[in-house]
């Protein structure tokens with residue numbers, strides 16, 4: 001393992017971080033469990049960063065991919081009709097509830113967001129974009145420009161002149177004491193002020209936003225904010241793009257798309273991660289006129305290829321036929337309620353947030369109550385030692401974030417909750433001593 005780590009460090013750029021003091025190599029998986037190269041087993045509460053949405057070694061997905069491989073056709077390109085792609089696009093268009101929707105497939109969330117931004121800017125003949133503070137939208141040139149999280153901003157180049165809105169920064173002193181309704185009013189007033197004096201609304205193509213910020217530590221605006229924003233945006237024809245890369249497919253339990261919690265239908269939604277259950281697929285679903293409006297020819301060589309879309313169809317069918325959205329609501333509530341109950345005695349736990357199978361815990365210094373990246377690092381190690389894989393993130397790197405496969409059972413949810421709470425207790429005791 002140390003040998004592989006040394007080889008990794010020698011040839012992989014140093015900004016590709018690996019978790020843990022002693023990074024692990026996952027060599028096999030089944031359901032919600034994985035095994036590392038040392039033979040240690042883990043319950044996986046991070047699922048390849050929300051990507052192994054059904055867990056590991058799912059027969060339905062494997063068989064769909066194997067059938068495609070057996071045909072001899074791995075790739076043809078979009079110069080030819082691809083049945084799997086058309087079928088998957090039909091399903092996603094319908095599920096989107098966007099009228100006359102069309103779908104363009106890519107290989108990643110970054111490319112999906114790039115496509116949505118291009119469609120919005122071309123349609124609006126605009127060059128500026130609104131985004132949320134603390135956001136993450138990808139690692140390509142345009143998506144880095146609309147990413148409001150310095151830890152993930154590879155470059156400050158910004159072709160859009162991005163303006164960042166309030167909404168996910170409620171912990172800041174001026175907002176902390178406001179009710180949901182007051183906070184939404186304050187955010188909307190800020191947007192109105194920006195568009196009525198700060199910038200020319202006609203220059204703005206779209207607002208791009210994650211309904212629940214993934215990399216940002218599962219921070220979220222109060223329900224209804226994006227509907228309130230959209231009323232203002234509609235006055236100017238500015239479009240709304242919901243980045244559903246982490247929140248789509250029922251993960252939030254209450255809704256199939258995260259943005260539905262706000263009671264608003266966006267003009268476009270982008271997706272990636274979970275749809276292929278590990279196979280590379282992303283895309284944008286949006287109003288047909290907007291996606292048709294992108295000029296010139298367009299191709300994403302591998303986007304929507306026969307293998308990825310075979311996996312996508314099988315995964316989506318599985319999510320729907322097993323009502324995994326409901327499972328996310330039920331198992332997620334058990335875990336979130338359990339963490340909240342345990343947190344009452346834990347001085348190192350700050351806010352506990354979450355919705356469905358997307359939940360997070362802020363780690364704070366017990367004395368100052370300030371966010372503590374150091375304690376989050378310790379908690380990450382403590383979970384691994386107990387056989388639980390979780391993620392770490394947040395704007396200040398002080399958040400444990402978790403998103404198990406949507407197939408997790410009630411027993412596994414309780415088991416993972418127990419491991420997590422035990423790890424937090426150990427860090428709490430150490431911090432107090």
Ligand code: PMP
Nearest residue numbers: 108109110136137138214245272
């Ligand atoms: N949007 C969001 C909300 C994401 O979480 C991510 C990936 N973490 C992306 C976009 C970019 O996706 P990808 O890494 O597939 O390019």
